[in-house]
Amino acid sequence: MSTNSMSTGLKRFFFWSLFILFVIDAYFVYTSGTENDPSQSFLTEGAKNGKLLFQEHNCISCHQLYGLGGYMGPDLTNVMSAPGKGEIYVKTLIQNGTQRMPNLHLPESDVKALTEYLNYVDKTGISPVRNFEINLDGTITQKDVR
Template structure:
């Protein structure tokens, strides 16, 4: 039986698509692993407990009263003092959550982790 040219092209494209898909879902994302340390994980729990997302966005999702925090660490903080001052005292529009020094450290660690994931995927 003779296969038509159209059918051969279809089969070829399908095979190429499958190979490409397999590559994208395995090898291509292999370098994109970020690890969250213990403090960052506790910071994440605090972020959820105090519902920071009501006012802040991460990866574009969340409330709009406060600024987007995904890459805020790189863009605004440079060191921990700025975030620490805001988290300890609140501002006119942001409440003071009475976080302990250790909790402030953990939240900052979480925001640093998020910031890291917002950068270019590391080369592998």
């Protein structure tokens, strides 16, 4: 046996140590790592209801979500967090319509549900997609800072 090779006992020790670490790691990855606290979810009951209303009134025929939809009205993905817009602005528009957007005469509860749905959309997506440039050193620079 050459002097610089590991003894079989040491090899077994490393093998089983790594194996046990792997099992412990896998346990955490597939248990606590996948836990999802439903109270943290933005898809509240109101938001689910709002999603159905959004479909029922065919808002998507004029508006886009995540960049997809009709082009008569603006993309609504981030309307809830856009500077100068937000909940009161959105409610006012849905309740009154404009010269180009119909007033659907929705009850207050429906308007609230729609804003909850739009809040969920806002928290889960960005549209239009941000434009990044990859630098020579591998870092990225955001071109259109919003």
